Amino acid sequence: MKNFWKRCVEWGIAYWRNIFLRTRIILTMYYVLVVTVIMSVFSTFLYLALEQNLQDSMVELPIVAVSTRHLLHLAREHLAHTIITVDSITLIVVAVLCYLLAGWTLRPIKRALNDQRAFSADASHELRTPLAVIQSESEVLLRTVSPTIADYHHVVQSTLEETARMKKIVDSLLSLARSEQLANARFQDVDLGRLIDEVVSEFAPIAIARTVILSSQNMQDTVMIKGNETKLKHAFGNVLKNALDFTPSGKSILVRLTKNGNRALVEIVDTGTGITSDDLPHVFERFYKSNGPHQDRNGTGLGLAITKEIIENHSGTVLIHSTVNQGTCVVFDFPLV
Numbered sequence: 001m002k003n004f005w006k007r008c009v010e011w012g013i014a015y016w017r018n019i020f021l022r023t024r025i026i027l028t029m030y031y032v033l034v035v036t037v038i039m040s041v042f043s044t045f046l047y048l049a050l051e052q053n054l055q056d057s058m059v060e061l062p063i064v065a066v067s068t069r070h071l072l073h074l075a076r077e078h079l080a081h082t083i084i085t086v087d088s089i090t091l092i093v094v095a096v097l098c099y100l101l102a103g104w105t106l107r108p109i110k111r112a113l114n115d116q117r118a119f120s121a122d123a124s125h126e127l128r129t130p131l132a133v134i135q136s137e138s139e140v141l142l143r144t145v146s147p148t149i150a151d152y153h154h155v156v157q158s159t160l161e162e163t164a165r166m167k168k169i170v171d172s173l174l175s176l177a178r179s180e181q182l183a184n185a186r187f188q189d190v191d192l193g194r195l196i197d198e199v200v201s202e203f204a205p206i207a208i209a210r211t212v213i214l215s216s217q218n219m220q221d222t223v224m225i226k227g228n229e230t231k232l233k234h235a236f237g238n239v240l241k242n243a244l245d246f247t248p249s250g251k252s253i254l255v256r257l258t259k260n261g262n263r264a265l266v267e268i269v270d271t272g273t274g275i276t277s278d279d280l281p282h283v284f285e286r287f288y289k290s291n292g293p294h295q296d297r298n299g300t301g302l303g304l305a306i307t308k309e310i311i312e313n314h315s316g317t318v319l320i321h322s323t324v325n326q327g328t329c330v331v332f333d334f335p336l337v
Contacts, residue, residue: 024102031098034180036091043083071205127169132160173302187226187314189337192264193218193257195229199236200255206244213252214244223264224337227314235310235318238303239268239330246328247272259336275322283320298335 141147141155200216207214236255243253251271258265275283282288287301311318315335322328 027102094283213251217256243270271327274324
């Protein structure tokens with residue numbers, strides 16, 4: 001079975017490579033065809049114009065008619081040969097340049113398809129695990145000769161847990177798809193200070209229950225940006241949820257709003273367990289999960305990917321600085337209205 005899936009992956013890679021190679025060749029031929037038509041028209045007009053000038057010059061020379069016609073014929077042949085040679089060399093150079101241009105043109109499409117293929121594979125892998133659990137436990141129950149009520153209860157409970165896990169993954173995938181479409185949405189003026197206070201208020205009960213000190217520090221001046229309040233709350237909420245999950249009891253989380261020139265900065269600073277240097281470069285990758293002791297076993301690995309997508313669609317950036325056992329600082333940077 002392992003070799004079968006390996007062959008499928010290799011076949012898929014070879015298939016897409018062949019498609020891109022054919023597409024690149026077709027695109028190159030299209031570019032060369034366009035250049036050939038333009039050069040042919042230009043060369044024809046050039047030949048006709050030069051021939052006419054040459055003929056006019058020959059008529060004015062005091063030479064016998066036969067010699068004039070012979071020289072004109074030789075000049076025409078030389079002119080045609082020169083134009084054909086120059087055009088042939090030019091077309092060869094253009095063909096090479098067009099092939100390189102076709103590859104450069106297809107590069108974003110190839111990258112997008114590679115990302116889409118990797119994303120589909122990761123999503124399938126994440127959904128396959130709970131499905132495998134449900135299938136295996138159901139098969140065990142069916143093979144049991146005299147299953148008890150406790151056996152049925154265990155399988156149903158496990159099925160509900162795995163179903164909830166799949167629903168969480170699907171909801172995250174839907175949120176990610178919607179965040180990618182956010183670039184076409186109409187934005188409104190958003191009071192960033194008020195929005196931050198609302199997000200902190202929503203998470204305050206969770207912080208109190210976990211005895212974590214959650215506070216906000218906003219500027220006295222109104223800070224306005226263009227955006228979608230619902231999506232921004234979702235982005236800040238994802239980071240706050242992570243901060244609460246990895247900040248021990250008695251520690252603190254601060255949400256701070258400042259301005260730096262024509263930019264608005266939102267910082268979410270916690271004094272939690274932090275992120276290792278190995279994990280830090282990958283935290284925004286889809287479905288990435290740490291293998292360390294602080295891994296979120298129930299997470300989907302999509303929260304920060306969704307956050308990054310939302311912030312970038314608001315013409316902003318998000319950065320993470322972290323030190324193990326000292327804490328994490330997430331910085332959001334937005335342009336002011």
